[in-house]
Amino acid sequence: MAKLNFPSDFVWGTATASYQIEGAYQEDGRGLSIWDTFSHTPGKVVNNDNGDVACDSYHRYEEDVALLKKLGVKAYRFSIAWPRIFPQGTGEVNEKGLDYYRRVVDALLAAGIEPAVTLYHWDLPQALQDKGGWANRDSIDAFVKYAEVIFKEFNGKIKQWITFNETWCVSFLSNYIGAHAPGNKDLQLAVTVAHNCMVAHGEAVKKFRALGIEGQIGTTHNLYWYEPLTTKPEDVEAARRSRAYYNEWFMEPTLKGTYPQFMVDWYRSKGAEVPIQDGDMETISQPIDFIGVNFYSGGYTRYKKDEGLFDSEDVQVGFDKTFMDWNVYPDGLYKVLSWVKDEYGDIPIYITENGACYEDELAEGNRVHDALRADYYKKHFIQLHRLIESGVQLKGYFAWSLLDNFEWAEGYKKRFGIVYTNYETLERHPKDSYYFIQKVIADDGLEV
Numbered sequence: 001m002a003k004l005n006f007p008s009d010f011v012w013g014t015a016t017a018s019y020q021i022e023g024a025y026q027e028d029g030r031g032l033s034i035w036d037t038f039s040h041t042p043g044k045v046v047n048n049d050n051g052d053v054a055c056d057s058y059h060r061y062e063e064d065v066a067l068l069k070k071l072g073v074k075a076y077r078f079s080i081a082w083p084r085i086f087p088q089g090t091g092e093v094n095e096k097g098l099d100y101y102r103r104v105v106d107a108l109l110a111a112g113i114e115p116a117v118t119l120y121h122w123d124l125p126q127a128l129q130d131k132g133g134w135a136n137r138d139s140i141d142a143f144v145k146y147a148e149v150i151f152k153e154f155n156g157k158i159k160q161w162i163t164f165n166e167t168w169c170v171s172f173l174s175n176y177i178g179a180h181a182p183g184n185k186d187l188q189l190a191v192t193v194a195h196n197c198m199v200a201h202g203e204a205v206k207k208f209r210a211l212g213i214e215g216q217i218g219t220t221h222n223l224y225w226y227e228p229l230t231t232k233p234e235d236v237e238a239a240r241r242s243r244a245y246y247n248e249w250f251m252e253p254t255l256k257g258t259y260p261q262f263m264v265d266w267y268r269s270k271g272a273e274v275p276i277q278d279g280d281m282e283t284i285s286q287p288i289d290f291i292g293v294n295f296y297s298g299g300y301t302r303y304k305k306d307e308g309l310f311d312s313e314d315v316q317v318g319f320d321k322t323f324m325d326w327n328v329y330p331d332g333l334y335k336v337l338s339w340v341k342d343e344y345g346d347i348p349i350y351i352t353e354n355g356a357c358y359e360d361e362l363a364e365g366n367r368v369h370d371a372l373r374a375d376y377y378k379k380h381f382i383q384l385h386r387l388i389e390s391g392v393q394l395k396g397y398f399a400w401s402l403l404d405n406f407e408w409a410e411g412y413k414k415r416f417g418i419v420y421t422n423y424e425t426l427e428r429h430p431k432d433s434y435y436f437i438q439k440v441i442a443d444d445g446l447e448v
């Protein structure tokens with residue numbers, strides 16, 4: 001056995017998001033979000049599940065903080081629900097909404113845990129969606145006003161700020177594929193939403209700098225690693241488009257201030273143009289302090305004429321699968337972050353999400369023997385160590401997720417937590433994977 005040691009300042013954490021854990025969807029003045037509308041629309045979410053109660057973290061956040069403290073994490077990534085702060089998206093601040101996050105932040109700090117806050121994790125106020133949502137550039141200004149309130153309120157308490165979670169999900173998953181709220185299926189709309197969200201990110205960074213807010217600010221993109229199934233040029237090009245669909249389309253504007261031209265041309269050939277206005281690319285590529293990467297999977301791609309958006313199809317060969325039918329691809333984590341370093345230089349990286357969904361059962365003594373999930377984490381932790389050894393500026397890792405929670409359109413059947421949520425009693429029960437991670441954190445490394 002060998003011991004893989006991690007730097008003593010490596011930040012171990014876990015992650016959640018407001019709509020997925022809080023519940024209390026109409027409490028203390030919270031306004032409706034697009035996810036309340038979407039989940040309350042029959043047929044949109046498996047089982048017609050919704051986030052009305054979720055894990056009830058709005059009332060049980062102290063239990064969550066106690067679990068985090070026992071786990072030994074240095075940081076906890078969670079998101080703030082814009083509709084709790086501005087129930088109508090803009091206008092009057094809802095003090096009771098702010099009070100909730102004051103309680104959460106103070107409880108974390110009292111437990112010696114750094115809050116890492118995502119400003120936007122998909123729960124757009126419905127009132128803004130009614131005016132076009134992210135397709136309407138007015139939402140950019142509304143986002144900056146919301147961000148400014150949070151920056152000023154928590155300056156000095158929150159020191160790690162993430163503007164957006166996964167602009168690909170906000171744009172393409174939600175407005176082209178249509179699987180997430182608001183559920184549109186229009187390529188031009190998706191391209192416009194992606195652009196406006198990235199401008200909103202840049203404007204928030206400018207506000208953060210102008211206000212002199214303490215700490216570091218970045219954004220989180222979900223990256224995948226797809227390789228060509230063969231060395232045939234058409235497969236190589238198809239895999240290049242698959243990767244760029246998730247990766248370059250978002251990373252290049254954010255870190256270089258340009259869109260990848262081959263993809264601009266490809267989307268143009270499909271009838272979609274990027275609605276760039278003067279100054280937008282400079283705004284989007286405002287210097288940031290770190291990039292957040294969510295990594296779960298990847299695979300192989302091959303050319304298939306007229307198939308999908310990119311004349312391509314994914315080929316699922318040779319991988320174990322999670323309960324989401326995603327490939328278990330730890331080497332893909334090494335490859336994609338090595339690509340980030342090669343393409344974008346030594347920008348500090350936090351893995352802001354990584355984890356796995358498996359079917360969990362509560363066993364005797366409220367234990368959950370999720371050996372597959374613990375093994376998933378072990379395999380990916382080995383890649384973290386490999387990346388650090390290779391010189392990648394990998395500064396931290398947030399396991400997704402602390403709790404089983406509302407898994408968007410998949411509802412509650414799909415469990416990602418290292419803690420089991422009993423949705424009848426709302427009790428929390430640490431799984432074996434929780435104890436595995438607890439030991440890695442305590443030992444500053446793992447035996448392999």
Ligand SMILES: CO[C@H](O)c1c[n+]2c([nH]1)[C@H](O)[C@@H](O)[C@H](O)[C@H]2CO
Pocket residue numbers: 017020165166169222223294295296353400407408416
């Ligand atoms: C589509 O894969 C993405 O990288 C991704 C996976 N996940 C996410 N993004 C979201 O950020 C979380 O809210 C999800 O709960 C989590 C698990 O599905």
